[in-house]
Amino acid sequence: QVRLVESGGGSVQAGGSLRLSCAASGDGYTLSHTLSQLAWFRQAPGQEREGVAAIYSGGAGTYYHDSVKGRFTISRDSAKNTLDLQMNSLKFEDTGMYYCAASQQWGVGLTLDRNRYNYWGQGTQVTVSS
Numbered sequence: 001q002v003r004l005v006e007s008g009g010g011s012v013q014a015g016g017s018l019r020l021s022c023a024a025s026g027d028g029y030t031l032s033h034t035l036s037q038l039a040w041f042r043q044a045p046g047q048e049r050e051g052v053a054a055i056y057s058g059g060a061g062t063y064y065h066d067s068v069k070g071r072f073t074i075s076r077d078s079a080k081n082t083l084d085l086q087m088n089s090l091k092f093e094d095t096g097m098y099y100c101a102a103s104q105q106w107g108v109g110l111t112l113d114r115n116r117y118n119y120w121g122q123g124t125q126v127t128v129s130s
Helices: 028-034
Strands: 002-007 008-015 018-026 035-043 051-056 062-064 072-077 082-087 095-103 124-129
Touching: 008 051, 018 028, 018 035, 018 095, 018 124, 035 072, 035 082, 051 072, 051 082, 062 072
Parallel strands: 008 124
Antiparallel strands: 002 018, 018 082, 035 051, 035 095, 051 062, 072 082, 095 124
């Protein structure tokens, strides 16, 4: 099993920055050998959860939702089992609960399809005021 714990959320004015972190813990073999990719998702009130950014577990490739390209950067430290999301030039519409997720599905390429992800954190709130 894998446990994911997010941190770093908060309130910021539009144009500001935040850095989210996700710490993964659990069975060592599962963490190091079975996870194919990790991602950040977000969910605004009354809306469906949407993918923001994904990265291969080894950190070799990234994929972003069009709405965050050029503003957000996803990164992975495999040795520390951490996943980060640097968010710059934040907009009001970036507001929501942000979730870290991990996938054990292989051979599908980087994806922001939430159905491909097996493990989820509890989320951290990001609020951007205009």
